[in-house]
Each structure stands twice: as structure tokens, then as C-alpha cells.
Amino acid sequence: MIYIVTALPCEASPFIERYGLKRDDCRHFSLYRGQDMSLIVSGVGKMASAIATTYMLARNLKPGQAGGEEDLAIINIGVCGALHRRYLIGAPLLIHKVVDHETGKQYFPDILIEHPFEEGSVETHNHVIRRQDVLSGRVELQADLVDMEASGFFQAASRFLAPHQIYVIKVVGDYLDVADFDRQRIARCISRTLDAVDGFITQIEGLCTTEGDVLTSYERRQLEDVKQSLRLTVTQGHQLMDMARRYKLRTGRSLPDLSEFIQIEVRIKAEGKKAFERIRRLLLYE
Amino acid sequence: MSKFSHIYIEERVAAYPVAQHVLSRFPGSIRIMIRHYKDVFNRPHQDFRRQKASPKLILAVKQEPFLYPGPEVCEDFGNQNFYYTSPVLNCIYDCHYCYLQGLYPSANLVIFVNIEEFFEAADRQLESGPLYLCPSYDTDLLALEGVVPYASRWIEFAGSRKELRIELRTKSANYGAIAHLKPVEQVILAWSLSPDKVAQRCERLAPTLKARLTAIRAALDDGWQVRLCFEPLLKVYDWQRIYGEFLDEVFSMIRAEKVFDANIGVFRMGKEQFKRISRMRTDTDVFAFPMVCREGGVVTYEDEKVMRDFFYQHLSRYLPREKIYG
Numbered sequence: 001m002i003y004i005v006t007a008l009p010c011e012a013s014p015f016i017e018r019y020g021l022k023r024d025d026c027r028h029f030s031l032y033r034g035q036d037m038s039l040i041v042s043g044v045g046k047m048a049s050a051i052a053t054t055y056m057l058a059r060n061l062k063p064g065q066a067g068g069e070e071d072l073a074i075i076n077i078g079v080c081g082a083l084h085r086r087y088l089i090g091a092p093l094l095i096h097k098v099v100d101h102e103t104g105k106q107y108f109p110d111i112l113i114e115h116p117f118e119e120g121s122v123e124t125h126n127h128v129i130r131r132q133d134v135l136s137g138r139v140e141l142q143a144d145l146v147d148m149e150a151s152g153f154f155q156a157a158s159r160f161l162a163p164h165q166i167y168v169i170k171v172v173g174d175y176l177d178v179a180d181f182d183r184q185r186i187a188r189c190i191s192r193t194l195d196a197v198d199g200f201i202t203q204i205e206g207l208c209t210t211e212g213d214v215l216t217s218y219e220r221r222q223l224e225d226v227k228q229s230l231r232l233t234v235t236q237g238h239q240l241m242d243m244a245r246r247y248k249l250r251t252g253r254s255l256p257d258l259s260e261f262i263q264i265e266v267r268i269k270a271e272g273k274k275a276f277e278r279i280r281r282l283l284l285y286e
Numbered sequence: 287m288s289k290f291s292h293i294y295i296e297e298r299v300a301a302y303p304v305a306q307h308v309l310s311r312f313p314g315s316i317r318i319m320i321r322h323y324k325d326v327f328n329r330p331h332q333d334f335r336r337q338k339a340s341p342k343l344i345l346a347v348k349q350e351p352f353l354y355p356g357p358e359v360c361e362d363f364g365n366q367n368f369y370y371t372s373p374v375l376n377c378i379y380d381c382h383y384c385y386l387q388g389l390y391p392s393a394n395l396v397i398f399v400n401i402e403e404f405f406e407a408a409d410r411q412l413e414s415g416p417l418y419l420c421p422s423y424d425t426d427l428l429a430l431e432g433v434v435p436y437a438s439r440w441i442e443f444a445g446s447r448k449e450l451r452i453e454l455r456t457k458s459a460n461y462g463a464i465a466h467l468k469p470v471e472q473v474i475l476a477w478s479l480s481p482d483k484v485a486q487r488c489e490r491l492a493p494t495l496k497a498r499l500t501a502i503r504a505a506l507d508d509g510w511q512v513r514l515c516f517e518p519l520l521k522v523y524d525w526q527r528i529y530g531e532f533l534d535e536v537f538s539m540i541r542a543e544k545v546f547d548a549n550i551g552v553f554r555m556g557k558e559q560f561k562r563i564s565r566m567r568t569d570t571d572v573f574a575f576p577m578v579c580r581e582g583g584v585v586t587y588e589d590e591k592v593m594r595d596f597f598y599q600h601l602s603r604y605l606p607r608e609k610i611y612g
Contacts (some may be wrong), residue, residue, distance in 0.1 A: 090346075096292065096318050108294075108318070108326050110333075112340040114287055119316055162331040207336065214568055245573035283575045 002201055003056050004039040005049060007149050010183040011078045016193040018198070029055060036205075046100070046124050046152025049076065053156040070210040073165045074157050077197070079173030079186050080122060080147040083134055087120075087144070087172045092193040094145050094200075095168035097121035099143045100214035107154040110164035112202045116196050120144040122170050124151035131176040140179055145170050169197060204259040214248045215241075219255050225262045226279070230272045240276075243283040256282055287340045288397075292316045294326045294482050295343040302399035305345050308434050312343070322346075327375075327392045333364050335566060337393035338380050343433075348373075348398035349527050352407035356420070359556070359584060361549045361611050365418030365451065369411065373398050373426040373436055379457055380490040382570040383518055386424060388559030395425075405443050416449040421457060428475075429458035441558065443470040456516065457489065459497035461505050469509040474546060476513035477502050481532035484520055488572060495532075499539040506544045514540075516601070517551030517612070519593050521575045526596060533600050542604040550601065550612040554586040 007014040009030065015021065021032035021039055029052055030041040042052030053074065067138050087093070094117035098107040111119070123143035133139040150168045157166045162215065171189050173181075213220070222242055227237045244255055261279060266272040293315045299305040309317070320326055323346035356368030375396040376386060388394070398404070404421075411417050421427060427437040437454055441464065444452045455476045480488070482495040493501075506512050514536070522528060553572070555563070557579050564573035576588045587593060594612070601610055 096316065097320075105323055106321065108320075108329065110329075110337065111292065112336055121318075160329060161474035162333045162336075163329050164333055164336050189494065211568070245568065246485075249568070249571040 001072050002037045002062075002205065003072065004037065004188065005042055005053050005056065005074065005076045005149075005153055006039065007042055007044050007049065007078050008181075008183075008186065009041055010187045011190050012039055013187055015039055015077075015196055018194050031056075042149065042153075045148055046126065046150075048152070049149035050152035050156040053153050054159070057157065069160055069165075071208055072161060073167065073204045073208045074161060075169060075201075075204075076150055076153040077169045077190070078147065078149060078171070079181075079189055080145040080170035081129065081174050081176040081178075082145050082172045083131070083141060083176060084144070085175060089172055089174070090189045090192055091118065092169055092171045092196060093118050093120040093122075093145065095120060095122050095145075095150065095170060097143065098150045098168060099123040099152045100141075100155075101125045101142075103151075105151070107151060107158065108162070108163065109154070109166050109168065110162070112164050113207050115200050115203065117169070117200070120170075122147050122150050122168065124148060129176055145172070148175060167204065169193070169200075183285040214245050215255075219244065222262070222285040224257055226258050229262045229264055229266065230275050231266050232272065232276060236276055240279065243280060247283045288314065289341075290315050290343045291340065292318060292342045294320045294342060294394075295321070296323055296344075296346045297318055298347050299345045299399045302347070304397070304399040304401055308343070308345060308397060308399075311433055320344075323396055327390070327394060327396055329392070332392050332400075334387050334390075334393045339572040341376070342394045344394055344396045345399055346396055347400050348403065352404050352405075353411055353419070356418075358423050358582060359554060360423070361421075361551070362418065363453075363547065363549070363611055365416075367394065367411070367415060368418045368420075369463060370420040370423045371404055371408070372424040373401055373404050373421055374430060374434065376424070377426045377519065378429050379426060379492045380566060381400050381428070381457075381492065382488040382490070382572045383520065383553060383555075385559055385563075386557055387566065388555070388563040389424075392414060394402060395430075399553070401436065401439055407470045408443070409447075412449055414450070418453075420455065422451045426456050426458055427454055428456035428460050428463065430462035431458075431460055435463075440466055441470055441473050443531050445470040447472065453513065454611045457498065459493035459501040461501035465508065469511070471511070474511045474513050475505050476515050478515045478517065479532075479536060480520070481528050482535075483528060484522060487522075488520065488570065495535070496539075499536065502540055506540065511546040512544070514548040516548060516597065518553035519551065519597055520572060521587055521589075521593065529597055530600055533597075533604065537604045545605060545609070547609040547611060548601065548605055550594060550597050552586055552590045554584050554590070557583045557585050560585040568596070593612065 016032050019034045019037055021034045024031040024033050032039045040052045040056050042049045094115055096119045121143035122145040123141055124147055129146050171193055264275055290312050323344045353369045353371050356370055362368040395516045421440050431437045444450050450474050453476045457478050477498055485495055502512055577585050578588050579585050
């Protein structure tokens with residue numbers, strides 16, 4: 001599952017069109033959904049980006065269900081400014097360092113896969129930065145590129161996800177010399193990167209795919225039935241699942257038949273404990 | 287991705303020759319300037335397993351402390367002042383049972399470039415008397431000799447300190463990288479050995495048993511003091527036969543009388559590390575056997591003593607008992 005966070009509708013529109021994303025009825029954000037992709041338009045600024053990112057990720061969490069985030073990746077995509085003209089307009093860069101200008105803090109995605117992009121660093125500011133601000137020395141840059149969302153996005157995402165699940169792609173839109181942004185020009189800049197981004201998304205999906213549980217779904221159901229029938233405590237329940245997985249890893253065989261433990265009627269705690277001890281011997285010592 | 291595709295560099299390492307040496311080995315790597323190695327090494331929620339597939343290098347300057355008291359779970363070989371030091375964090379091999387995956391939040395390699403300060407710390411400790419120091423616990427210095435020449439630096443350092451004894455622990459077959467050095471009495475080269483079946487299954491990226499034995503034989507022929515580390519002993523199917531035949535194979539290639547000493551260690555690990563790693567490693571049966579938690583919070587097999595005694599009996603057919611530790 002891929003989540004995309006953009007600041008502007010014109011940054012989002014090429015993705016909406018490319019992936020056939022449909023508008024969600026979310027009241028709080030412009031949110032779009034496809035089969036394996038969701039996209040949210042956050043608005044401009046690091047706070048807006050952080051809020052939208054948190055909203056997307058928190059919605060994914062189901063109460064009482066541990067984990068579930070392992071198969072996710074989230075990408076902040078948008079235009080940025082560059083001081084140096086060695087970066088061509090329209091060039092997409094995969095960011096390996098995000099700097100928050102106001103706090104000075106630095107954030108690092110984990111880049112563990114091959115990709116077609118040049119890499120660089122981006123510095124996130126609260127205000128629009130003009131070329132003259134930098135050249136005059138009023139603003140000191142510590143990164144290759146300038147934007148207004150990446151650090152907010154990254155901070156929010158890293159509360160939920162591992163650094164190999166969080167990506168920032170910035171497309172050079174100007175040389176810090178644009179007075180008003182041109183929506184159509186921005187959309188064109190993003191559109192031209194779609195093929196490369198699409199290939200990269202496929203790579204990310206491969207990286208983030210989790211290995212299946214060593215237990216089959218039938219075995220997990222049977223174990224749940226045993227937990228219920230023996231009225232195991234939460235700790236005993238975890239121990240049971242752990243022993244079952246170890247049995248399979250150790251022996252390479254399916255679990256032994258546990259149906260007798262599902263048919264037991266436990267009236268007092270001691271009976272449950274005795275039955276649990278029998279299961280322990282069965283799973284650990286065979 | 288290519289090896290060490292990215293190198294994170296603390297701003298203050300620029301002045302250190304070791305940093306320049308390492309960077310010159312990887313001219314194609316992407317260099318990323320950072321303020322402190324922990325900004326990368328200690329990021330939350332890192333995935334150790336995924337990072338092992340594409341580890342990065344981090345060049346940093348270590349602050350005090352440089353030496354740590356030797357851990358209780360490790361053999362001191364009768365030495366009084368037993369310390370270890372970590373000029374490099376993490377290893378290029380990927381062993382299923384390795385404690386490092388439960389110790390560090392990241393699989394990336396950290397090279398501390400201020401090696402002279404490590405030496406100064408060792409000299410300060412030597413002022414209190416003889417020192418037994420192990421610089422290759424949390425890494426494999428011989429395996430990394432081509433990246434950063436710390437094995438040879440430690441050998442040269444120890445060569446001029448009569449009261450210092452160092453152990454360089456390795457699984458590498460890279461003896462050739464230090465073969466040009468004259469054997470130093472203060473240095474023990476210590477090879478970790480496992481049966482071939484175990485090494486193939488559980489010691490990913492490490493050289494075969496035969497390759498390690500070939501390196502050991504060359505080191506012994508050159509006059510080095512060599513320690514054989516039979517740890518961890520792992521509970522595998524038919525372990526008695528496998529470990530019995532293993533010792534026969536070892537001593538068919540190595541002359542027992544030339545071996546300095548040996549140690550035996552059945553698989554054991556701190557309780558918290560065991561819990562953390564066993565949850566992470568669902569691709570191996572190393573953590574799948576009945577375990578007990580012994581005094582001191584160390585987890586090991588229920589029949590640890592049986593395994594240890596069996597191996598000791600077999601090893602003592604080749605080595606005198608006074609040379610066997612553990």
C-alpha cells in the first residue's frame with residue numbers, strides 16, 4: 001500500500017489521473033483512493049503536511065490490532081526550489097537528508113533499493129525563500145533544495161513507520177525566483193516524472209512486502225480456539241503463539257492436532273494451567 | 287545496491303587520515319554530511335534485517351569511554367584486567383544467532399576514525415598494570431581490513447606494549463591482509479569455527495569452514511598464536527554426530543600441538559536481547575529450542591551442560607585440558 005502526500009492540488013492531479021484515484025468523502029482533506037494507493041492534499045507548510053500525514057497513517061490503524069504498518073510506504077512528492085542552476089528545472093531528486101530550517105534538526109530516510117533518481121538534500125522553511133534572501137546572506141542554506149513541507153511530513157511519518165518506508169521526492173520547480181506559482185507548469189513538471197516514480201513505487205512495494213507468518217491461517221484459527229477454550233491469559237496466549245511458531249521452525253512440520261484442547265471444558269484455573277502445560281510439552285519437546 | 291552505496295560522514299571527521307582512507311576505497315558512494323552518527327544510527331523503528339541487505343557506512347569520532355569491562359558471558363582466559371573496545375560497530379557477516387542484531391538499533395557499520403584516542407585509552411589503562419583487551423567483539427576487524435586497516439593497526443600497537451595482550455576475533459579467511467606482519471607475542475588471532483552445515487545455514491556471508499581452516503593453518507605456519515573459538519555451539523538435528531565429525535575435520539587440517547588455546551561456548555544470550563531477536567528472526571530455528579534463563583539473566587538451552595560436556599570430551603582428545611576454556 002502506497003500513501004502519497006502532496007501540498008497542492010496541481011501536484012496531486014497527475015497522480016490522480018495516472019492511477020485513476022477516486023475522491024473519498026473525507027470532510028477534512030482532499031483525499032483520493034485507488035486499489036493500492038491513497039493520496040492526500042495537505043496544503044502548504046510543514047504543519048499542514050504533518051497533520052495530513054498523521055491523519056492518513058492514523059486512519060490505517062485498526063484498534064486492538066498490533067502492527068499492520070509493515071506493508072506501507074509513504075511518499076511526499078512536490079516541487080521545490082534550487083539555488084544552483086546545476087539542477088535542471090523538472091529534475092526529480094530522491095531526498096536522502098531533510099533539514100528543518102527553524103529547528104536545525106536533520107532527518108534521514110533509509111534508501112535500501114536501486115532507483116533512477118539523482119539524490120539530494122532539502123531544507124524546509126516556514127516562509128517562501130527568495131533567491132535574493134540567500135544571496136544577500138539573510139538566509140543560510142544547509143541543503144541542496146528548498147521546500148515548505150518535507151520536515152513536517154517526515155517527522156509525522158517517522159512516528160508510525162520505519163525510515164525505509166518514508167520517501168521524499170522533490171521536483172525542481174524554480175531557482176527561488178518565481179513570484180507566483182503557475183499551476184499548469186507545476187502539474188507538467190510532476191507529470192514528466194511519473195514514469196520514473198511509477199517504477200520506483202514498484203520497487204518500494206517489493207521492499208515493504210512482509211514475509212508471511214510461519215503459521216497458516218487454519219493453524220492461527222485453531223490456536224485462537226485453544227486460547228478461548230482454555231481461557232488463557234493474554235501472556236499465555238502470546239506464549240502459545242510463540243511456542244507454535246517455534247515448533248514449526250524447529251521441526252519443519254505442521255502443528256500437531258490440538259483439537260482435544262478445544263474440546264476441554266475448563267472450570268477452574270488449575271485445569272487450564274494443566275492443559276497449557278501439556279501443550280507446552282507437546283510443542284517444545286517434540 | 288552496491289556495497290556501502292551511501293557513506294554518512296560526521297562533519298568533524300574531515301581532519302582524520304582514516305576517514306580519507308575509507309572514503310578513497312569507495313569513490314562511487316554517495317556522501318551525506320551529518321552532525322552526529324547517532325542521528326542516523328539511532329533513528330527510531332529501523333529494520334535491522336532490511337538494512338543487512340544494503341548496509342551503509344558511517345564515519346564518526348568516538349567520545350569517551352573507549353574501553354569497557356569485559357562482559358561476564360565472555361571468557362577471560364584467566365586474565366585479570368579484561369576489557370573490550372569497539373573501534374567499529376557492526377559486522378559485514380549476517381549470522382542468525384548474532385547478538386548484535388539485538389544490541390544495536392541499526393545494521394549500518396560505524397567506523398570511529400579517531401583510532402589514536404583508542405590507543406591512548408589503552409595506554410592509560412596499562413598504567414594500572416597488564417591489560418587483556420579485545421577490539422573485535424562487536425565487529426570483525428580482519429574481515430574489514432580492506433575497508434579500514436584496524437587489525438594491522440592494533441597488531442602494531444600491541445607489538446610495542448609488553449604488558450598488553452589483545453585478542454582479534456574473526457570468522458574471516460582474510461589472513462592474507464596481515465600475513466606481511468611479523469607475529470607479535472602480545473597478539474592472539476582467534477577464529478570462530480562452526481561445522482560446515484551450521485556455517486552454511488546460519489553464518490550468512492561468512493567464509494566456509496575449509497577457507498577459515500586454511501587461513502588458520504597459514505597463520506600457525508607463520509608463527510602466530512591462534513585460538514580456536516568453538517562458539518556458539520548450536521542445537522541442530524543430529525548435533526552429536528555433526529559436532530563430533532566437525533572436530534575430526536578441524537584437526538585433520540590443523541596440527542593440535544600448534545594451537546594456543548581454545549574455548550567452548552554453548553549458545554547463550556542476554557534475556558532481553560534474546561526476546562528482541564527471536565521476534566525479529568522468524569526465518570531461523572536458532573531460537574526455536576527449549577531455553578532456560580539462568581542466573582544473571584542469560585538464556586541458553588535446557589541441556590546446555592550436556593552439550594558442553596559432550597564437546598569438551600571430544601575436544602580433549604585433541605587438546606590438553608589446560609588449553610581448553612569454557
